[in-house]
Ligand code: AMP
Ligand code: MG
């Protein structure tokens with residue numbers, strides 16, 4: 001990088017609107033988390049803990065979250081950060097886990113007027129340090145993502161999805177990639193694909209299937225079902241045109257699973273809602289963590305209301321019964 005570009009980046013890093021600085025920093029922070037995830041896998045001791053039924057945590061989840069929260073909270077001390085593995089920041093974070101750089105291409109974006117003057121206390125950052133833990137422990141490494149979502153008030157506005165193992169089976173290809181998006185502002189790190197026109201491809205859970213999930217899936221009369229791990233990975237399939245919709249009639253996903261993917265999907269014209277009322281989830285700091293009304297996401301150009309109309313009434317009833325708050 002030339003000295004001029006470095007100086008320009010430094011100046012932008014201090015003068016760009018907060019939302020751009022948070023997303024730009026999150027890109028670099030997510031890359032560092034991805035390195036930590038790969039390092040732990042290559043050392044071979046995953047330190048698996050069972051958090052609940054069908055819900056694992058590894059040393060990689062813990063360490064990646066520690067790096068992400070330490071980095072973001074030291075740079076944005078007034079922003080509320082909610083992480084899947086708890087919100088506390090350990091005092092002995094290795095110094096090379098504390099990231100201070102930011103992505104210059106995000107800093108250089110033109111910020112839409114409605115986001116220009118957003119303040120730290122209006123933001124909530126939702127962190128899933130390792131989405132697809134079950135698949136990580138089983139060696140399905142390309143299902144794994146790092147998710148950092150940024151909400152303003154109720155709304156998911158910006159997001160970063162990092163895939164630490166992107167290209168890991170392609171010899172010589174660069175390992176890992178990071179995609180990002182901000183609604184009304186831009187997106188990057190991937191090429192938008194068009195969803196299949198002549199067939200209906202639906203993606204859903206690989207490790208959390210039950211009768212309700214299956215009955216909603218059947219009601220969509222899919223030509224093909226892609227069962228893969230992680231909310232981040234499934235929304236990636238929509239972004240890249242590999243699936244038309246993501247259907248998950250379960251309250252198992254949490255706000256840290258959907259905030260970043262939803263923001264990026266909305267930035268490119270797709271849609272993610274609950275399955276009871278067809279509304280966007282809220283992402284303010286006090287909201288229920290579970291997405292108890294299920295997740296229905298559609299690729300850009302798909303008729304979201306068609307998918308919504310196919311959800312069986314029995315499924316809607318079950319999902320609305322398990323909800324403890326309005327969103
Ligand atoms: P999946 O599509 O099954 O990979 O799930 C997407 C995200 O939601 C992952 O972070 C899962 O850990 C989480 N998730 C989904 N269902 C459940 C569940 N029943 N219990 C715990 N976590 C779940
Ligand atoms: Mg997750």
Ligand code: MG
Nearest residue numbers: 084128130131
């Ligand atoms: Mg996780």
